[in-house]
Amino acid sequence: MLLFALVLAGCGGSQSSDAGAGPGEAAAPTPAASAPVSSQVGYSPATQYGTDQCATGNYPAQWTWNPASIQKQDAPATSGTPRIEQVRNGVVIATYTSLGGDKGYSKPNSADGGDTAVGPFRRQPYLQYRSGDVFKVYPAVYSGRDMQIYLGPNAANDADYSAGVFSVPENITIRGVSVDGVRPVIVNPATGASNATYGQSLVYIEGRFDASGAVVKPATNITIENIDIVDAAGGGNIGKAGIYVNGAKDLTLRRVRIAGFKQHSANGIFATGNNSGTLLLENVELDSNGGAGGPEHNAYINASKTDPGFTFLVRGSWSHDSFYGHELKSRAQRTVVEGSYLSGQRAAAGTQAEAYLLDVPDGGILEARNNIFVKNRSGNQSNGASITFGVESASTSRAWGLTVEHNTFVAFSRYYDDAGHELYPFFIGGQAPGAKRIDANVYVGYCPSSNAAKNERGSNAAVLGFDDIDLSFRPRSPQLTGNGSIVGTLSYEHLAGGSARRTNALGAKD
Template sequence: MLWALMLAGCGGSGSSDAGGDGGESAATPPEAPAPGSPQAGYSPPTQYADDYCTTGNYPGQWTWDPALVRKQDAPATSGTPRIEQVRNGVVIATYTSLGGDKGYSKPNSADGGDTSVGPFRRQPYLQWRSGDLFKVYPAVYSGRDMQIYLGPNAVNASDYSAGIFSVPENITIQGVSVNGVRPVIVNPPTGASNSTYGQSLVYIEGRFNASGVLVKPATNITIENIDIVDAAGGGNIGKAGIYVNGAKDLTLRRVRIAGFKRHSANGIFATGNNTGTLLLENVELDGNGGASGPEHNAYINASKTDPGFTFLVRNSWSHDAYYGHALKSRAQRTVVEGSYLSGQRAAAGTQAETYLLDVPDGGILEARNNIFVKNRSGNQSNGASLTFGVESASSTRAWGLTVEHNTFVAFSRYYDDAGHELFPLFIGSRALGDKRIDANVYVGYCPSSNATRNERGTNAAILGFNDIDLSFRPRAPQLTGNGNIVGKPSYEHVANGAQRRTHALGARD
């Protein structure tokens, strides 16, 4: 499985970039490049024809070289399910199922008193306390009892009868890797469980009152190092691989969510009941979506109550969305840094993704140091890589647009049979606030008769395919970008997210 944690040039044996960055050493003294890193050498020169705008002969779409990319640990294909509940560094209980619909937990089991039922059962009694760590060991977790519900539960029968429910706080669900293999939650033939409302394989929920108003969110929840995937023989998934409804400060780290296009479901779906920050870090979203919504690799709604609600994506890879977008955010603030968003070339008569990053309601958007790659995505799709404020422009939210040090690449002139042109940016005419579009690199785009589609911003570099290497780095970098980009997340994804070292144009590192 290709994983975007360390980006390296294909081949890795091209000429060195020593001396190519002008004043880099004086401004930001670089450390010695690690062997195999992008700084160690460009991929070999290419000889693509530069008349693609007239001939339509584009190079074939490439991606990161699997041989030189650090891979995420592989999903398990066997193993015995085991979940350890750790409190203050001590294992207090061991379970053989995650939760789901396996039986009912016993009262007063918060301290590991009932291991016959997995710890993430929706009702009636909780099996956790704030601060608990659950270590999930490599195995295939597939079945109605192998799904995660993390939300309000009662301590005992009297609390349950009185409607007194505890809401999870400061809980971490951590996949354990053994010999390069980690746990995987797989959609079973029975589909999403009753415990997850039939919506998802992982459901995170806060406490709501009788009127459906969020009273208390699930707070500071972390899920990491787990695959969550659909299966050809899987049953119905109502909405998504992960469904988030009433969380504050949720983190998904080193998680892969894949294949839910089989059941026309999102990879991640977040309702309007979330607050704080929803963080994706080193997350891969692959092959999710569908025509029923449409659905997307990730769909994050605006918060109903938090004017600063933030969808933050770092060092992640969203690709091959079906029908929908690679990332769709209505959040009040959206930040995407050091990430790779790529579409695909649709087969004849089909459609691939629509947009790569869609922020239709505007607000605050910061996109830095990302790679955006589009191809002919098919009829009924769209040609932009990034949109902002194209559906609404409410003055009740804060506004501001920053698109800097990104690399936008088109591997086709047109995205459909009607000859509609690919273009990098779609900024709504009603979008409010300051707009900064600076120091980006554009490759493969042709001049358009539509002036609004020719927006490139300031300090732009318009390059051909021979001007970049196969890891999308300009071969002759120009240090005219914003120096503040140094130290931000780098798209090379070294060691779970390196920091950028130069202020050269585009997604340099």
């Protein structure tokens, strides 16, 4: 029987392709520099950390899964000439030198590539693409007010513009091209977010609204692939996020890296309540976004105002080192996180790192499987749980259900703050309705608590020591007692990628 209670949370040969294929507390002696880890070629060297962390506080220094070990992510460009090709039915119909932004005005009747003087992704007045178009973005540094992306309502011609008829983007793909292991990067310029993106972001995706603010038609089936979107120390103001989503249906971000926006206290991704369908993050890296302004997060996804089945789906992704806010925050009606790696950091003295790893405060449907959750001492005013569920509301207007299976939870500290508040896996609202299944997970580094809810481990759990797992967070002696249906589901391959589960071993890794 599961125990639930409201726990106060304070206490990177000339080939190109269209896509890219902290310190901790004192540690016991360890082997020399660890070799790259691969789940396909054997375990990393044995360790001798011992089992007395709860008594001594001598935890291993937090390790991060070696970025070169399995999935190599293409590097962001540091030079190059901006070039964007508009492809229709496999044929290049136009070539641009800017993405859009504030550079001049597009001309009417330009949907077939008739105006290349300005980029295709600017906010009004005229449409520069048709449904099904693919834009290939070549490696370069895209930085400036004309190097930002707006995908939203535009008029096809003068008559439509005068009549207030604006076409909404559908079936558009923006695809970064990798050349010699380098891909395009959109960088926040000194001027910050452009007028074309309402000053809110470097990429803005928008539907069409009526006078009351309701979505009349969403931007539908938009895909952005293989691009870095990053802040810069000399960058200007970013109002809300690296990517802002306001009125999209079925948006996909794939092999995208969104990083560094904590410099301007902005989210990595922010989605309003005007979205529907599925917002998919696949092989995405979210790194060092957030801030105290909201607070802000690596990703903040609001509930849909119109779609009771709105789904935030995260697959084969890595969210790490968020600042002040959470690695992932979802108020979506349905949240699915699978084959992913959510890792916090150890806060520097007197500071705060992240709060939660996966925050689902309004509950609904949450499915988390084959994930790795790593927490450390995140600092004062932070939080100690890896997953929250239904801790702010328990509305019966949405469907409810909690499934947390075959994950690995690791704590690299006993406490998360100076006051001695303990790290623990789950913070589940006492009023959260619906069936709850916590099963076949692995737990490492957690200490027994006098609070029963903090001791929740679910059924069929494995409580292991640090010597019992390797540097890819795999148990060295797999326990094949998990649900057989897990075989074939998505497992995680670092950096951002995935592979199929081969066994029903407890935890996130075979």
